[in-house]
Amino acid sequence: MSRPELIAPPEIYYGDTEAQKYTANSRIQQIQADMTYRALELLNLPPDEPSFILDIGCGSGLSGEILDEQGHIWVGVDIAPSMLEVALEREVEGDLFLQDIGQGFGFRPGSFDGAISISVIQWLLNAETSHPTSSPPHRLTRFFTTLHSALKNPSRAVLQFYPSSDDQIQLITSIAQKAGFGGGIVVDYPNSKKAKKVFLCLFVGSGGAQHVPQGLDGE
Amino acid sequence: MVRLITHNLLACHVKGCTRNNFPLLFENVQIEIQESDFNPDFLRNFMPKLEWKALVDAARQLGDTSLPLEQPEMVDEEFLKALHHVLLEIHVMEGAMVCQNCKHVYPISNGIPNMLLAEHEIG
Ligand SMILES: [Zn+2]
Numbered sequence: 001m002s003r004p005e006l007i008a009p010p011e012i013y014y015g016d017t018e019a020q021k022y023t024a025n026s027r028i029q030q031i032q033a034d035m036t037y038r039a040l041e042l043l044n045l046p047p048d049e050p051s052f053i054l055d056i057g058c059g060s061g062l063s064g065e066i067l068d069e070q071g072h073i074w075v076g077v078d079i080a081p082s083m084l085e086v087a088l089e090r091e092v093e094g095d096l097f098l099q100d101i102g103q104g105f106g107f108r109p110g111s112f113d114g115a116i117s118i119s120v121i122q123w124l125l126n127a128e129t130s131h132p133t134s135s136p137p138h139r140l141t142r143f144f145t146t147l148h149s150a151l152k153n154p155s156r157a158v159l160q161f162y163p164s165s166d167d168q169i170q171l172i173t174s175i176a177q178k179a180g181f182g183g184g185i186v187v188d189y190p191n192s193k194k195a196k197k198v199f200l201c202l203f204v205g206s207g208g209a210q211h212v213p214q215g216l217d218g219e
Numbered sequence: 220m221v222r223l224i225t226h227n228l229l230a231c232h233v234k235g236c237t238r239n240n241f242p243l244l245f246e247n248v249q250i251e252i253q254e255s256d257f258n259p260d261f262l263r264n265f266m267p268k269l270e271w272k273a274l275v276d277a278a279r280q281l282g283d284t285s286l287p288l289e290q291p292e293m294v295d296e297e298f299l300k301a302l303h304h305v306l307l308e309i310h311v312m313e314g315a316m317v318c319q320n321c322k323h324v325y326p327i328s329n330g331i332p333n334m335l336l337a338e339h340e341i342g
Contacts, residue, residue: 050261052224052268073261073307075225077334084331093255095225099334103341106232106334108241111268133341142342146232152268 003164005123011080014059019082023060023090032118035197036063039116039158040070042186042201042213051113054150055094056101056159057120061087068093075112077101102139107150115147115157121200122161125168140172144179154205156183163198176202183207188216220253220330221316223281224265224306227274231318232334234342239320242273245280248314248327255307259299262306266290278305 004013014022022028045051050071058064058076060083067074076092077099078084084096099105102124124143125136132138147157163169169185176183182203189195201212231240271290278286285301316325316332323340326333 049264050258052261052265071258073224079335081331085329088329088331095220095222096331097334098331100336103334103336104232106230106240108228108230108270111228131338133338 003122003162005126009079009126010057010123014080014083016082016085019060019080019086022083023062023086029062032062033066035118035160036066036116038188038197038216039063039118039160039199040066042158042199043114043116043156044208044213045072045114052111054107054112054115054147056115056117056147057123058087058094058096059083061090061092061094061096063116063118064092064094065090077105101143102134104142104146105150107146109149110152111150112155113152114155115151115159117157117159117161119160119162121159121172122163122168125171137171137175140175141179144176144181148180148204151204154203154208156204156207157181157200157202159200159202160197161200169198172200176200180204184212186213186215190215190217220310220312221327221332222307222310223274223277226277226311226316227269227306229316231321231323232342233318233321233323233336233340236318236321236323240318242270242277243316243318243325245277245311246315246317246324248281248311250281251310251312252308253310255303257300257303259296259303262299262302263294265306266294266302274305278309281309281311283309 053067053072053074055063055074055076058078064076074094076094077097079100087096124139127134127136183201186199186201188197275286283305312330314327
């Protein structure tokens with residue numbers, strides 16, 4: 001099976017049918033929930049205190065429900081209207097925006113206490129048109145630069161994604177660093193084909209830590 | 220749902236639009252009030268992020284005059300309840316947000332603002 005990001009742009013791929021299917025699939029829900037909990041752990045927010053979080057590529061609100069449940073206030077952005085429709089139906093509490101993250105954000109500096117993204121940023125690696133501003137490096141640069149500015153100092157952004165090569169990891173991390181982020185890649189279960197997960201764990205300022213967190217290992 | 224908590228953080232992101240691009244002005248809005256849990260600690264932590272004048276203006280534009288023109292130094296329960304209502308319970312469902320500088324219109328439909336830019340507007 002081809003990766004969805006190679007089939008069509010996300011707002012086309014996640015049309016009404018795919019959006020419903022994606023949200024109703026209990027296996028996807030479980031994986032998404034696990035990755036959201038892990039992303040929140042890596043985000044290292046102050047305990048027992050509601051934070052203001054940006055959910056990048058919030059889709060139908062699967063992660064948002066977890067943010068709600070943990071008492072956080074959040075804003076979700078997604079490029080697929082059908083996914084946002086499903087999020088509305090599910091009555092998640094966050095503010096939802098129809099937005100192409102490759103065009104950058106307009107949030108004021110220091111707006112968010114943290115950002116998470118589950119299975120989204122690999123979409124930025126696929127150019128949609130031949131227009132120069134649509135090339136993956138341009139889109140990644142706008143994304144990371146405006147994200148860095150939208151986060152408070154210190155804070156973190158944790159972005160789980162599915163790289164298809166080490167070159168992609170290299171490209172994404174180098175652009176994130178140029179945008180001012182510290183941090184790096186965290187790989188959970190690196191030796192398991194099935195359980196392996198890649199998280200880009202980015203710091204604004206110190207991110208409240210000296211080192212990039214350790215990946216999980218074992219089963 | 221656009222709530223004023225988010226509106227207060229949102230500037231225009233059209234290419235080259237870097238001055239006078241905040242706050243976005245509401246136009247032809249329909250609002251809905253939805254109650255939410257009151258969390259005084261969250262509000263206290265959030266207050267330093269607010270642009271107070273923009274918040275008061277936007278609230279007044281939406282018909283809520285409960286906030287004082289100056290951000291008070293003493294924060295009591297009554298004030299926090301008013302702030303909670305303004306930031307988190309007023310939902311803009313329809314209408315638009317317009318940039319005062321470049322006049323870009325961000326339409327709001329079914330509670331969701333469309334932030335997509337045209338090719339020539341991308342930075
Ligand atoms: Zn503008």
